[in-house]
Amino acid sequence: MRYRTLGKTGLKVSEIGLGGEWLERHNTGEVKEVIDTCEREGINILDCWMSEPNVRSNIGLALEGRRERWIIQGHVGSTWQNGQYVKTRDLEKVKPAFEDLLARMRTDYIDLGMIHFVDEPEEFTEVTAGEFMDYVRQLKGEGKIRHIGISTHNPEVAKMAALQGEIEMILFSINPAFDMMPAVRDIDQYFADTYDENLGGIAPIREELYKICEQQNVGITVMKGYAGGRLFDAKTSPFGVALTPVQCLHYALTRPAVASVLAGYDTPEHVFAATAYETATDEEKDYASVLAAAPQHAFSTGQCTYCGHCAPCPKKIDIAMVNKLYDLATMQEEVPGTVRAHYQDLSANAADCIGCKSCEGRCPFHVPVAERMERTRELFK
Secondary structure, eight states, X not given: OOEEEOGGGOOEEESEEEEXXXXXXXXXXXXXXXXXXXXXXXXXXXXXXXXXXHHHHHHHHHHTTOGGGOEEEEEETEEEETTEEEEOOOHHHHHHXXXXXXXXXXXXXXXXXXXXXXXXXXXXXXXXXXXXXHHHHHHHHTTSEEEEEEEESOHHHXXXXXXXXXXXXXXXXXXXXXXXXXXXXXXXXXXXXXOOTTOOSOOHHHHHHHHHHHHHTOEEEEEOTTGGGGGGSTTTSTTSSOOOXXXXXXXXXXXXXXXXXXXXXXXXXXXXXXXXXXXXXXXXXXXXXXXXXXXXXXXXXXXXXXXXXXXXXXXXOOHHHHHHXXXXXXXXXXXXXXXXXXXXXXXXXXXXXXXXXXXXXXXXXXXXXXXXXHHHHHHHO
16 A cells, blocks of 8 residues: 655545545444454545544444554544434534544544635635634634644635634545546536536636645645446446546545545455556556546546656656646745755656657647647746
8 A cells, every 4th residue: 555645734645545525334343343344454544524423322332442553534523413414514413513523533633624624615614714724713712633634625715724823634536537536516417327528637717726736735635536336337438438446536536635535435345456456557547548538528638647658757757746846836926945856856857858749749739738838848947
């Protein structure tokens, strides 16, 4: 298992993680079996947004005696009322629900205290300016949460969070289908039977978000990496072609600032299907060729997705990294010092490009690489 630093939290998280939602439909023994398998495979991060008492207790039992080996995302604002899940900002409900999470998880702290499910900009402003945020700060001050995060499906909200200052990481939904979509407030729109026929490639608001998160060192953990499984079947995929779990994982893990993809598992076999990513070949990871040739919503827009298809370069330039640093640099009026330093540390950069365009013949998205190298050379000279 490979591990990545989760932004400014400094935590080293497995690039494949555990999204706990599916555990809700399993008994104590089955939950333990999945978590045991995850740990043997090197997974060390899990998300528990669920407020249902039994699943919290089952996860807590499974983690007993090894709590320190796991990084837990726990949500503030996810409550259980009258036998059902309720998202709320009412502190009279929020506080006991969080204490219940600690008790059932058999721990006195949560590594990543998540402001739960904010999908509207107005709500973000209200939440972060009021007593709810004061309570989150109180939890951090008391050591009951170690870092502040937020969960959202809306890139506008995620962008606000990345620039807020106190929020250190974001749980965000990423997959190639969702990435085509503009900012929406209703998550059901992501799961529509059909998408606008004009959609294709990464929506500008989402592309900007990933760059801002990388720039601000705000780490991303990923939910909905498989789009609820719809990407595995050509009949349900908006692209009209199926992707594999490994291809979906590689897509999410090649977005800037992403540290871990939290997939849902019913069985140990589901865990193995995800951790197969760690030993997969480049051909098995290749989502780019599939999306570029898709019968619907093809990604052939000239956007660099940092997929690495352009390699190898005869001058040994890491073209995907150079393109990523160029994109980060052009977000500011002046090139940020950290970006310039990273660029200068590359063993080969745009100045080494000989304009042979061999990379362009391999790029499934028709990126004008040589032209971008020239612009990059001028920007960083």
